[in-house]
Amino acid sequence: MxxxxxxxxxxxxxxxxxxxxxxxxxxxxSKAPTSRLAKRSKVEIIKENSDYLRHPLMEELVNDKTYITEDSVQLMKFHGSYQQDHREKRSFGSGKAYMFMMRTRQPSGIVPNRLYLVMDELADKFGNGTLRLTTRQAYQLHAVLKHDLKTVFSTVIKNMGSTLGACGDVxxxxxxxxxxxxxxxxxxxxxxxxxxxxxxxxxxxGAYYDVWLDGxxxxxxxxxxxxxxxxxxxxxxxxxxxxxxxxxxxxxxxxxxxxxxxxxxxxxxxxxxxxxxxxxxxxxxxxxxxxxxxxxxxxxxxxxxxxxxxxxxxxxxxxxxxxxxxxxxxxxxxxxxxxxxxxxxxxxxxxxxxxxxxxxxxxxxxxxxxGKKFSEFVPMPTWEYKDYLGWGEQGNGKLFYGIYIQNGRIKGEQKKALRAVIEKFELPVTLTPHQNIILRDVDPANKDEIMAMLRAGGVQELVDWDSLDRMSMACPALPLCGLAVTEAERSLPDINKRIRAMLTKVGLPEDQFLHVRMTGCPNGCARPYMAELGFVGDGPNSYQIWLGGNSNQTRLAELYADRVKVKDLESFLEPIFAAWLAKRRPNEGFGDWTARTGFAAVKQLAATTAPTLAAAAVKNASGNGNGNGAAPAGSDKQLTAR
The missing domain is CATH 3.30.413.10 (Sulfite Reductase Hemoprotein, domain 1)
Incomplete structure (x- = not known):
């Protein structure tokens, strides 16, 4: 860079x-150079002619079509929604399966109790029955049909929520x-x-209220x-x-x-x-x-x-x-x-x-x-990544409880259990930058009952999750995101299991973790370019591999390899993990090791290690131990020092 x-x-x-x-x-x-003003993209013209984001969106929302035109698609983003095509629900001869994703605006991820319950209900009535937490501390509601948009938007607005500016050039x-x-x-x-x-x-x-509340x-x-x-x-x-x-x-x-x-x-x-x-x-x-x-x-x-x-x-x-x-x-x-x-x-x-x-x-x-100059940057302590999961004290006599949500998707029995707890105890929540949720203002007297309700609903505790999952993120990708070229959210859980098996196979501790992030396209919504191990979709079942980010999210990863097929992950990653174990400094994290070692040296070490791993695999296959069993799940105990 x-x-x-x-x-x-x-x-x-x-x-x-x-x-x-x-x-x-x-x-x-002085204003921008005239050379830049002379040529403008199509989107710039759409914005300028829209009467501040009103037209033609207002007219198209009330026609009988299942979709809106490209001009309105661009305006719709400012209102907090993307038109999408569900690629797995297309039927032969009927064209695209249009639906909409709605995104909320939740500064710092803070969500009042009332709004959480409304979003939960809207997901069941008008969405796909799930709530998606984003990497920017907001909700996404997927699979809303065009004729339901006004109902959904107006309901959010009237219940302490907003979608204004959740997307678009603002x-x-x-x-x-x-x-x-x-x-x-x-x-x-x-x-x-x-x-x-x-x-x-x-x-x-005021266009937002003109469109969704009819003025x-x-x-x-x-x-x-x-x-x-x-x-x-x-x-x-x-x-x-x-x-x-x-x-x-x-x-x-x-x-x-x-x-x-x-x-x-x-x-x-x-x-x-x-x-x-x-x-x-x-x-x-x-x-x-x-x-x-x-x-x-x-x-x-x-x-x-x-x-x-x-x-x-x-x-x-x-x-x-x-x-x-x-x-x-x-x-x-x-x-x-x-x-x-x-x-x-x-x-x-x-x-x-x-x-x-x-x-x-x-x-x-x-x-x-x-109108004035900046002063010099004030010195600060070293940055540290925090996820605020588990129980903590708020400092006012109340507790908070951070719950891990795999890739931010609240669904099924977990969704029912969360609603039951949030509704019964009238809890506000906070959405985190790592796609998780924090229950706030918990009376200590209710802690045991809350835990019992969550367990009964299948909401797993941190001890039940592998640390790899806890430190991973993925974007939604297929089947709804129009930019996705491959899977992310639906693939990462299985890939993490395979990574854990690889780490175990080469001899790394069962609680060793690294920051893994995956996106289905290069736009980077799950911030894969900050990961120790980043997967960036570059084709069907194929990813770029980015290495070298660090655990406190202060160093960019760099492109290590293109077009690595999902089926080849073991042969590609195992030699690198083995070299990391053999050559790292005491407690040196994966990203720090790859950045310090340099990619040329990492590739040489991996190439040297690969034949040894292949020979061991042949030996194991002949009956001398499998060496490739699934590792025990990670725990909420001390994660391996990095």
Whole structure:
């Protein structure tokens, strides 16, 4: 990635040193070059002609067709839904089996009790009977038919929920640390800030309510923070469009999606560096919030065989005082809005602007929009990945309970048991960045009964899960995602069992784990480019293999191999695992070992190890032990130190 960034910069662009950046006065930034405005993608024209996301979607939702046209498909994303084709339900001669996926907006994954119960019911009545938790702490409801969309959307809106901005070229769901630590002010503040960012950058035109509530004035008990309202309206340095229904976005919105995560120092449960903008809460020794460190330019998506697309980690941007945070966020968004590419959607994410400009030039433009300079980045402790599973204390006398949900799919008896517990004890929940769920505000007196109800419903405890499963994620992929070229969610459980058998066969401990992530296409929804072992679909039953990410999610993996067939995983991976065991330093994780060793050396070691494994397999097959039995399930005991 560094080489690619350097290649792009060589085309007449340079990175000035920080010391050369001197702002003597503040002026409204110049707008994007006319060359970029002259040519626009088709989606840009659709947005501009839509009357702020209304037409032709409003008309097509009420016709008798089972689908909407491409123009409306693009607008529908902003409202929180994708049109999909169920590839396994097509019938001969009848064409595509159209249905819709609806995604909610849940800042920090926080879900009121009432909304959880409504989503559970909607899944049964109008979806496929399952709830899908996403890697950005939201719900996805699959298989909704077009004629049910208004009922589903209006029900969500009227029950403390929203889908506005869950998809589309706007700010997406804002991530935050899932832990409900009410006795830790920095966590409470981070979760509130995520909600404030969602409010600050939510579309304002009213089209959402025109489409789904037929213009009905819906009165919510929720009120946004007055500072959010005031700072959104402020336009001292060119961040806003004057007299526009969309003061920040304008008629064309952003060039592409924009993702924000908020966290506290040391807690990287949100995969901070994969976001367009990461915000870290900085507090003093007494827990009082003083300001924020900002990182910019992360993103996962790429396209196979297109080297101009790539995953990227966010760069440090600087520090801002507490009172300036909303202006800083608006300034970053405005910079992307005005300078991001609108002619090529594959190059339209903020990460490409950072790669082209360099962080110093980007910082200088953001500072003009903000009206002041950033301070130096505040030093922070080492990052650590956290999943908050199991029982924990909230700090207010109540408990929380984090439940592992395999690949985020709540279904069957598990779904019934969760509903029964959440309904009986009136519990709010939090959805985590790792596709799991946390029951909050549990009275300690109810702990045993809750556990009994969950066990009776087949909800497994952590001791029942292999640590490989706990540390894995997959996107939904087939059969509904239109971008998927192969399986992910449905295949990963079996592949994890095979990986466990391989680890056991080469002699690694039964509780040894590594971070495994799988996607059915290169867009990276499950963030496979951060994994120690990443599977990225590149054809039917075929994957790219990415290696070298680390357990705290601060290093990008790199492409190790293309077109590895599922049937060949043992012959491909076993020699690598054996070499890891033989050559690693004490307690060295898989990703750290592959990154330190280098891919050329890893391939050489694997090639040397493979004949030994093959000979052992022949010996085992002749009756001297099988050496390939399934390993015992992982436990909630101490995972092997890494």
């Amino acid at each position: 560094q080489a690619l960034a350097g290649k792009q910069l060589s085309a007449g662009l340079s990175r000035p040193s920080r010391g050369q950046l001197v702002i003597t006065s503040v002026a409204t930034p 700010n997406r769901n804002v991530m935050g640390p899932a832990a409900p630590y009410l006795n830790k002010p920095e966590y409470v503040h981070a979760q509130k800030l995520a909600n404030d960012f969602a409010d600050l950058l939510a579309p304002q035109s 009905e004035k819906f009165v919510s008990v929720y009120k946004e923070d007055p500072k959010v309202t005031a700072d959104r309206a402020f336009n001292g340095y060119g961040t806003n469009f004057e007299n526009s229904p969309e003061p920040i976005y304008g008629a064309q919105f952003l060039p592409r999606k924009f993702k924000i995560a908020v966290t506290v120092p040391g807690d990287n449960s949100v995969d901070l560096f994969t976001n367009d903008l990461g915000v870290i809460v900085i507090s003093d020794d007494k827990g009082e919030v003083k300001g924020y460190n900002l990182v910019v330019g992360g993103g996962m998506g790429r396209t196979h065989r297109d080297e101009d697309t790539f995953p990227r980690l966010a760069d440090p941007l600087g520090y801002v005082d507490k009172d300036d945070i909303f202006h800083a966020v608006k300034a970053v968004v405005a910079t992307q809005r005005d300078y991001g590419r609108r002619d090529n959607r594959k190059q339209a994410r903020l990460k490409y602007l950072l790669s082209e400009w360099g962080v110093e030039r980007f910082r200088s433009v953001v500072e003009q929009y903000m």
